[in-house]
Amino acid sequence: MTATTDYRPAQQTVKDLAAELGVKASTVYRWIADGSLHARYRVVAVKTGRTWTITLPEDVKYFEAPKPAVNLEARIRAAYATLRTARHEWVGFAELRPMLADVARADLDYALRQMLRCDDVVIIPENNQKALRQEDRKAALWLGDQPKHYIACGIR
Known part of the structure; x- marks a missing residue:
């Protein structure tokens, strides 16, 4: 994933992050459980009550999928x-x-x-x-x- 300068909220839900990454929400929950969410995307997951909130690092405003070569x-x-x-x-x-x-x-x-x-x-x-x-x-x-x-x- 590469960082761009487009604005996006500093926090989002697991469902929104899963949609953005193109994976199921259950996959994001698995990444939270095994600690790989932070290792992969440098984000922090915090549980408040029954809801998980994903907080992005301050220096990264937006993530996008890597762009492969045309050929x-x-x-x-x-x-x-x-x-x-x-x-x-x-x-x-x-x-x-x-x-x-x-x-x-x-x-x-x-x-x-x-x-x-x-x-x-x-x-x-x-x-x-x-x-x-x-x-x-x-x-x-x-x-x-x-x-x-x-x-x-x-x-x-």
Whole structure:
């Protein structure tokens, strides 16, 4: 996330922050519980009664999603085409990410999320969680509160 100078309230609710980040409110609550909300976004969560209030640091007025390079989708599709052995085959993110190692993870994740809007892209989780290797778990794309492990392009 990058800071801009646009104005935004110094405090907001969990629901508003979740909508802004493109995740479910339950994910933000999980981040609050494990302390990663502060580590990821330098924000402080304070509970007053039954309501959580998210307070932004003074030097950051507004957060926005990272902007990937214009051709990043094309690079992802080219890497996918290189890795697949048959048409419409599933390719794991553990194999895809090393081919795009020069791209920051946040930018790559953002581009993958944007590709979900395309009719020919599908991203799914591994159904058998016991079959996952450590590399698969680390490379997973988190959508909402679920890790996704495979991508297929051109299948619709």
